[in-house]
Amino acid sequence: MNDARIAGTAAADPAVVDFREVNYSYTGEPVLQAVSFKVLPGEFVSAVGPNGGGKTTLLRLILGTARPDSGEVRVFGGPPERARSRVGYVPQYARFDPLFPVTVLDVVRMGRVGNFAAGPYRRDDRQAAEEALETVGLAELRRRPFADLSGGQRQRVLIARALAVHPELLLLDEPTASVDRAATAKLYELLVELARRLTILLVSHDTGVVSQFVSGVLCVNRTVVKHPVSRLTGEILSELYGVDIALVRHEHEL
Amino acid sequence: MMDFLRDLLAFPFLQYALATGLLASVASGVVGSFITVRRISYIAGAIAHTVLGGMGLARYLQRVLGWEFVTPLVGAVASALLSAIIIGAVTLYGREREDTVLSAVWSIGMAVGIFFISRTPGYNDDLMSYLFGNILMVRRADLALIAGLDALVVLVSFLFYYKLEAVCFDEEFARLRGLRVELYYILLLCLTALTIVILLQVVGIVMVIALLSLPAAAAAYLTRRLWHTMIVASVLSGALMTAGLALSYKPNLPAGATIIILSGAVYLAVVGSRPLWRKRRAQPGKK
Numbered sequence: 001m002n003d004a005r006i007a008g009t010a011a012a013d014p015a016v017v018d019f020r021e022v023n024y025s026y027t028g029e030p031v032l033q034a035v036s037f038k039v040l041p042g043e044f045v046s047a048v049g050p051n052g053g054g055k056t057t058l059l060r061l062i063l064g065t066a067r068p069d070s071g072e073v074r075v076f077g078g079p080p081e082r083a084r085s086r087v088g089y090v091p092q093y094a095r096f097d098p099l100f101p102v103t104v105l106d107v108v109r110m111g112r113v114g115n116f117a118a119g120p121y122r123r124d125d126r127q128a129a130e131e132a133l134e135t136v137g138l139a140e141l142r143r144r145p146f147a148d149l150s151g152g153q154r155q156r157v158l159i160a161r162a163l164a165v166h167p168e169l170l171l172l173d174e175p176t177a178s179v180d181r182a183a184t185a186k187l188y189e190l191l192v193e194l195a196r197r198l199t200i201l202l203v204s205h206d207t208g209v210v211s212q213f214v215s216g217v218l219c220v221n222r223t224v225v226k227h228p229v230s231r232l233t234g235e236i237l238s239e240l241y242g243v244d245i246a247l248v249r250h251e252h253e254l
Numbered sequence: 255m256m257d258f259l260r261d262l263l264a265f266p267f268l269q270y271a272l273a274t275g276l277l278a279s280v281a282s283g284v285v286g287s288f289i290t291v292r293r294i295s296y297i298a299g300a301i302a303h304t305v306l307g308g309m310g311l312a313r314y315l316q317r318v319l320g321w322e323f324v325t326p327l328v329g330a331v332a333s334a335l336l337s338a339i340i341i342g343a344v345t346l347y348g349r350e351r352e353d354t355v356l357s358a359v360w361s362i363g364m365a366v367g368i369f370f371i372s373r374t375p376g377y378n379d380d381l382m383s384y385l386f387g388n389i390l391m392v393r394r395a396d397l398a399l400i401a402g403l404d405a406l407v408v409l410v411s412f413l414f415y416y417k418l419e420a421v422c423f424d425e426e427f428a429r430l431r432g433l434r435v436e437l438y439y440i441l442l443l444c445l446t447a448l449t450i451v452i453l454l455q456v457v458g459i460v461m462v463i464a465l466l467s468l469p470a471a472a473a474a475y476l477t478r479r480l481w482h483t484m485i486v487a488s489v490l491s492g493a494l495m496t497a498g499l500a501l502s503y504k505p506n507l508p509a510g511a512t513i514i515i516l517s518g519a520v521y522l523a524v525v526g527s528r529p530l531w532r533k534r535r536a537q538p539g540k541k
Contacts, residue, residue, distance in 0.1 A: 114431030
């Protein structure tokens with residue numbers, strides 16, 4: 001299935017994400033250099049690479065919260081700022097204030113907060129939120145305080161919030177960071193399900209695990225090289241990290 | 255206590271005092287909850303202190319230059335809004351150290367106030383009542399302005415409740431959803447400024463921050479949705495105002511200080527008893 005998608009018919013469609021010779025530096029230090037790649041409709045792509053290698057910057061460039069020094073980033077064929085209504089973004093759950101008094105449904109509804117000028121949410125906003133909660137399998141927990149949920153559940157709530165946007169592209173920033181193994185497996189199960197109808201780009205640490213699920217891998221370390229997943233060998237990974245891949249894998253499974 | 259109830263029926267000044275306290279509770283519960291969850295009560299503290307500058311300047315203009323319409327309350331509104339906008343702009347766009355700027359705005363505001371008050375002939379009792387409040391001195395004309403400000407603050411908060419909630423919870427996500435988060439942040443600071451002016455009448459500049467943050471912080475522990483927090487904070491705050499006023503009346507204690515001490519006690523009681531009822535809320539989920 002995955003291979004078909006990579007090699008496949010999508011080539012005629014315009015790319016969802018298109019980087020053209022992008023350079024980006026932060027306080028004089030180059031973070032990304034001469035980066036060119038495309039993510040095509042329907043692809044499920046994972047960005048991997050060492051910390052500080054530029055993965056987060058990649059996300060920020062796609063979201064339009066960072067601008068390239070030179071080169072061009074296009075999302076759905078235009079500037080990233082204009083594509084935001086078609087992009088669902090999922091940050092890490094650990095970033096959130098555990099004391100914030102907010103229920104699961106309150107959080108998910110925030111995916112619709114840009115859809116009205118003032119006053120309350122509209123009926124279709126509430127409906128979109130309920131549907132998104134169904135999709136991630138947390139409908140029964142809708143009235144629970146967000147902070148009372150486990151890490152994996154909270155991460156799924158944030159995915160539901162992004163789905164409530166009705167996005168065509170889903171961006172996830174290390175969704176399995178500080179989530180236990182059982183919950184990680186369930187998260188990937190959900191993402192594989194979502195990948196049938198969405199383009200997904202995921203930033204991830206756990207290289208070994210991710211490559212079982214995705215159709216392509218972006219190796220990010222100041223440069224970006226895109227590999228179809230069948231070609232993602234230990235050699236490529238050790239080149240990327242500069243260490244033996246078994247060691248890397250070992251590290252992440254601790 | 256009976257004296258308080260009897261006199262409440264008899265004396266308008268006591269009725270104005272109670273009305274001011276209850277009106278202040280509503281705005282304070284609503285805006286205080288936003289401030290608490292957004293964790294910017296220290297910014298509210300800075301805004302509160304700069305108000306002395308506006309009050310002192312207004313007093314000077316009124317007494318020395320004879321500008322009758324510039325009452326200290328008008329000066330307070332103007333300076334609170336001005337400092338909210340300055341502080342908002344600096345914390346959003348400035349490259350300076352935030353704490354340095356806040357300290358500067360805070361102390362310069364106070365210095366300007368003391369400067370003008372000292373240049374104004376007449377009794378300087380004003381300074382004490384600005385700093386520590388004097389709820390029993392609220393006049394009918396003040397009450398009308400306070401009620402107007404209160405209605406404005408509550409109306410705007412309700413109108414933009416969901417926007418402000420989203421911005422407070424996750425600014426980055428709200429921005430990606432097309433919200434002008436900087437504008438909402440400044441709006442929140444302006445609402446804070448107006449609420450501070452209302453609360454000033456009750457407890458004065460120095461203690462206003464406690465009244466804005468303690469009932470809301472206690473309420474946030476007890477509730478699981480932001481608007482529930484606001485209701486509980488408003489009711490709690492109203493009860494504290496009434497109790498403080500009643501308790502301080504007969505023994506002639508300072509009303510503002512009594513209210514603050516009660517607020518602190520309630521906050522500590524809620525935080526201290528938290529382990530007891532947190533178990534009940536905890537649930538079997540992992541991690």
